[in-house]
Amino acid sequence: MLKNLCLGVGMCALIFVIVEGISSVVFVTYTLLSPQAPGRELSGPQLQYDSEIGWVSVPNYFHKNYYAPGAWLKTNSRGFRNDEETTDRVPPGKLRVVCSGDSATFGDGVANDHTWCQVLERLDSRFQAVNIAEVGYGVDQMYLRYKRSVAALDRDVHLFAVVTDDFRRMHYTAMGGYGKPVLTLRNGELTTGRVSVPKGSALQHFLALKPNPLRQFRFVTVAADAVDRIRSRPVVPEVPTDEERRIVLKLLDDLAAMEKSRNSVLALVYLPTRHDDYAPGGPSDLWRRFLRTESANRGVVFIDLVEDFQKLPVTAQDGMFIWPGFTEYFAESPGHYDEQGHDYLARQVYARLLATPVIAGKFARLSVLSPGGAAPTLAGNLKGQGRTSLNGR
Numbered sequence: 001m002l003k004n005l006c007l008g009v010g011m012c013a014l015i016f017v018i019v020e021g022i023s024s025v026v027f028v029t030y031t032l033l034s035p036q037a038p039g040r041e042l043s044g045p046q047l048q049y050d051s052e053i054g055w056v057s058v059p060n061y062f063h064k065n066y067y068a069p070g071a072w073l074k075t076n077s078r079g080f081r082n083d084e085e086t087t088d089r090v091p092p093g094k095l096r097v098v099c100s101g102d103s104a105t106f107g108d109g110v111a112n113d114h115t116w117c118q119v120l121e122r123l124d125s126r127f128q129a130v131n132i133a134e135v136g137y138g139v140d141q142m143y144l145r146y147k148r149s150v151a152a153l154d155r156d157v158h159l160f161a162v163v164t165d166d167f168r169r170m171h172y173t174a175m176g177g178y179g180k181p182v183l184t185l186r187n188g189e190l191t192t193g194r195v196s197v198p199k200g201s202a203l204q205h206f207l208a209l210k211p212n213p214l215r216q217f218r219f220v221t222v223a224a225d226a227v228d229r230i231r232s233r234p235v236v237p238e239v240p241t242d243e244e245r246r247i248v249l250k251l252l253d254d255l256a257a258m259e260k261s262r263n264s265v266l267a268l269v270y271l272p273t274r275h276d277d278y279a280p281g282g283p284s285d286l287w288r289r290f291l292r293t294e295s296a297n298r299g300v301v302f303i304d305l306v307e308d309f310q311k312l313p314v315t316a317q318d319g320m321f322i323w324p325g326f327t328e329y330f331a332e333s334p335g336h337y338d339e340q341g342h343d344y345l346a347r348q349v350y351a352r353l354l355a356t357p358v359i360a361g362k363f364a365r366l367s368v369l370s371p372g373g374a375a376p377t378l379a380g381n382l383k384g385q386g387r388t389s390l391n392g393r
Helices: 002-033 116-123 139-149 164-171 202-208 218-232 242-261 284-298 306-310 314-318 339-354 357-364 378-382
Strands: 047-050 054-057 062-068 071-074 095-100 127-131 157-162 184-186 189-191 265-270 301-304
Touching: 095 116, 095 139, 116 127, 116 339, 139 157, 139 164, 139 242, 157 164, 157 242, 164 242, 164 284, 184 242, 189 242, 242 265, 242 284, 265 284, 265 339, 265 357, 284 301, 301 339, 339 357
Parallel strands: 095 127, 095 157, 157 265, 265 301
Antiparallel strands: 047 054, 062 071, 184 189
């Protein structure tokens, strides 16, 4: 009797394992073959390999439902996340703001017109926003992308937007199956020390994609995590090292010199995140104090958005980020800013820009006035624009 019972239980367990395995294979296969397969941060079709920077957005890419229905992604012929073409010269009556950054500035999870860089145009029609941010970038790649792609462009303000993780990424030699450059100082100059960034094999890129539907299989998850640990995630100290400080200072000096040559203003923007900046004393504090001091020594505008963010209620902070299930086709969106978060960042940046004398002076010199005959003011632009709620989602 007991033997038969054990045999029956064993058979049921075996059938369950077989059915579960077949179901998993069917589910993963369907997801892979579906025309609405999830977009992915470093494996989406909007990205392509770049021998100097590691990866960049594909020029002239458009998908109307990239992140979710109606959450579209579009790049122009330069590969910038903009609906319109970017000319070398600034259009008359406009103040051009170039936004460098990672996925927080690129706007993972939201449509083009909801990224905080683009929202600046909605707050003030005098702005022309140029979004050259890219997903997954570290400070090193942001610098290299800007140096290569914007050298010929006239501009008025360069917003170099960072989060704490961007400094950690300076140590990585690969991410998501892509190789990436690593900046070092040689004879007082920044160099990558490479003729070209390794492209990586198809297998490495395939296994490193995250989240990939194949990660539903546990053995693929284990293999991909091993690849991430070995090739993409070295142990990075939380405290800025002397070498890191020297590289970042040289990088700031180079950026400031590039802006000076174009009569432009460099503004270093420190963005809050859910992970590092929820409470005072987090790992961002050391970097922010260092950058605040050195920016002041160099005459670089420093906009720290972390302190005000930390003062908000937790419900308000939570309401500015995407949570699982809110972006149907993009599984890596959780943790990135939602539309409310981008709106909050844009208003904070806009207020700080107009409070900066050298930038306010640029606005004052613009020839285009508001319909009433006077230049728009900060209070006038924020009034009635639907302020970001601080009561959470």
